[in-house]
Amino acid sequence: MTLNSQKPTYVVGHLNPDTDAICAAIGQAEYLRRAENVDAVPIRCGAVPSRVAWVLEQAGMETPALVTDVRTTAELICDKDHVSVGEDATFYSVYRAMQKSEVKSVPVVSASNEIRGILRFTDLMQLLMPDSLEGQQSVKTIHVSQQHIKETLKGRSVAADLSEDEEDLIMFVGASSKESVLESINAAKEEGLCDKQVVICGDREDIHLAAVTNSVRVLVVTGGYKVQDEVISEAKEKGVAIILSRFDTATTVQLVRCSRSVSNALGDEFLCVNADEAVSDMRKRLSAARQDLFPVVEKGTRKLVGVFRKSALVDPPSTTLVLVDHNEYAQAVRGVEEANVIEVIDHHRLGGDVMSREPIRFLNEPVVHPPLWLLGNLDI
Ligand SMILES: [Mn+2]
Known part of the structure; x- marks a missing residue:
């Protein structure tokens, strides 16, 4: 599952999920949707053991989607509607497109939408000028x-x-x-x-x-x-x-x-980012770059997904999380440190990791064991 730009609140249990991690995520997401009108979605950050699969099957419940990393990615911060132009496009058509969209840089793509470069307005102007005034x-x-x-x-x-x-x-x-x-x-x-x-x-x-x-x-x-x-x-x-x-x-x-084609004004050197690359990973790499617009591409194919400006790296939106059945980051989904944890429902010891800007609902109660006859194969 890929985190998209219209992100809901994810309800997630711990790594190596067991029955209570999965079921708590499903239950709490349902509660938040129904009782608090939150767009909550249960997810899991690991494989479902056969025992849990059996429980879900018996209950007629769907297995929560697998999300192994909740860090904000390039795909999440990029503008997918930004104008792009073909490498075969002429100066005139690109100039008109840039004027119409009021942009100063555009990504240039091949016929199959693979990135070829970034064209700035100043690069475009070079097409109008002769290479030399000699002769x-x-x-x-x-x-x-x-x-x-x-x-x-x-x-x-x-x-x-x-x-x-x-x-x-x-x-x-x-x-x-x-x-x-x-x-x-x-x-x-x-x-x-x-x-x-x-x-x-x-x-x-x-x-x-x-x-x-x-x-x-x-x-x-x-x-x-x-x-x-x-x-x-x-x-x-x-x-x-x-x-x-x-x-x-x-x-x-x-x-x-x-009528000159813009491919004549394209430089070879430009930085490109994979759609699944985390903002926190790319920040250092891109901060020194003189490029003002970064293309985001599909990993492996270099097909253009969108573009973003450097300013988008400053305060990117974070994933909103509800943690269930754990509260220690060592047991949590990758990227939890960057996420906005808005709720914790747990029955384990306090790890002391969760920090928040505002007060959050934090329920932590020991499980009162049921009578021995009920224990059977239950996993608690
Ligand atoms: Mn558990």
């Missing part, structure tokens, strides 16, 4: 897929099929005179860079044709303009992709940059 080519070069360009532009493809693979593309805006544009295309051709060029321009048919004839990689036609059939058939023949954008050239250029 025109590096400023204009972006690592992006044709399919993503189309998606971000909410555009339409009219010639060769768009590639889904990311590649280095060099943006070129066909805004100058026809002669200047052709000169640039020819220069790119001489440098062997033509098949990396994305030519972006409006309703300039001569440029469209020149770009396609020279086998640039992609032609993006802006402003909602159409391209001539001649250009389309030439593009199909040359394998040039054409994307129609309804945005003007300046906006289109900006949105092409925003």
Whole structure:
């Protein structure tokens, strides 16, 4: 059984439970539910001996669930509704998702929801900036897929099929005179860079044709303009992709940059926490980390369960416990020291372990033995 976020009050007997430990947990939980309107659930912290199983079977009672550790876990403190994004998502879609959810970091996951990294707003911004300002080519070069360009532009493809693979593309805006544009295309051709060029321009048919004839990689036609059939058939023949954008050239250029996938901004180093890891165990490990958001993953699969901030480690919610048939921590469920014990019902010596912030019900009475004829096989 996994402790979930809507935790009830657990009523638990001692380790190596016997009949009175199990039956007291069942009985006291039932009493608290009925008489005191407490959301009480009986649990056990060890295997059920056959004798106890027999008693429960005779009484038609269910065996309490096994909970061997009541420490607060990562799963318990994490936010399971936090927005996450796919590694294939574009800058634009992630930026919009972060704005909408008003978050500064998001977990990035694979198609099967495995954690790939944590993306901060500042990491995201790097996607808009060229890696270097040295040389025109590096400023204009972006690592992006044709399919993503189309998606971000909410555009339409009219010639060769768009590639889904990311590649280095060099943006070129066909805004100058026809002669200047052709000169640039020819220069790119001489440098062997033509098949990396994305030519972006409006309703300039001569440029469209020149770009396609020279086998640039992609032609993006802006402003909602159409391209001539001649250009389309030439593009199909040359394998040039054409994307129609309804945005003007300046906006289109900006949105092409925003088409980069966020996987390009992900670092390798980030801390991850298993869902069943106790907060008290992870606190030291995470306190020095510069990370502000920690992904919680399913142990073994690394599937994302949720995320939490460092501040969640400060005062995590504790498990509420009622101890029956014991009061010494040495005999209690793991994590009892971190739990909030609100009641003790027992018939053993006082161990002196239980501490509480407020007064609690603490019943400790010796058992008055029943007559010998009743003892039989009873376990008390
Ligand atoms: Mn007992």
